[in-house]
Amino acid sequence: MARPIALELPARDPREELRRRLEQAPVKHVEALLDSYELLQQLHDHGVLELVRGALSASDKLIQTAVDAAKSDESIRAIRNAVILGKVLGAINPDVLQSVATAAADTLGCYEKPVIEPPNLFSLLCQFRHKELRRSIALINRFLEKLGGQMNLRGGCK
Numbered sequence: 001m002a003r004p005i006a007l008e009l010p011a012r013d014p015r016e017e018l019r020r021r022l023e024q025a026p027v028k029h030v031e032a033l034l035d036s037y038e039l040l041q042q043l044h045d046h047g048v049l050e051l052v053r054g055a056l057s058a059s060d061k062l063i064q065t066a067v068d069a070a071k072s073d074e075s076i077r078a079i080r081n082a083v084i085l086g087k088v089l090g091a092i093n094p095d096v097l098q099s100v101a102t103a104a105a106d107t108l109g110c111y112e113k114p115v116i117e118p119p120n121l122f123s124l125l126c127q128f129r130h131k132e133l134r135r136s137i138a139l140i141n142r143f144l145e146k147l148g149g150q151m152n153l154r155g156g157c158k
Helices: 014-028 030-045 048-057 059-070 073-091 094-108 121-127 131-154
Strands: none
Touching (some): 014 030, 030 048, 048 059, 059 073
């Protein structure tokens, strides 16, 4: 009759395996360890570690202060306004926004205060010959019409 083969596995010591890996780590990862020591020293020199340690020790108070600040009416309005501004920026064609940025830089972007003398009535009327000016005025008019319509719908400023 056949006898079962005895299977004897050596006892495994997980601590011994970890110790062996720890002993080999400095050899395998010497550059990474040196870089991390240098980074740790820089964090210490600049006081970042002390700041983090203080934040961790006062974490409950910091969280409570942040929650109290976030519950204020001003914070809620600021968050809502930021979301709305994000939608506005997302809705604007980047080419149009680039045109606005370029026009603003060309008009106001000099380092000194721009010296713009007010034009006389005749030269102002002569500027209306340029289709670029008329196009810009039409764009501003359309914007103001839409803004007035929205304010009327929402019962805004009266």
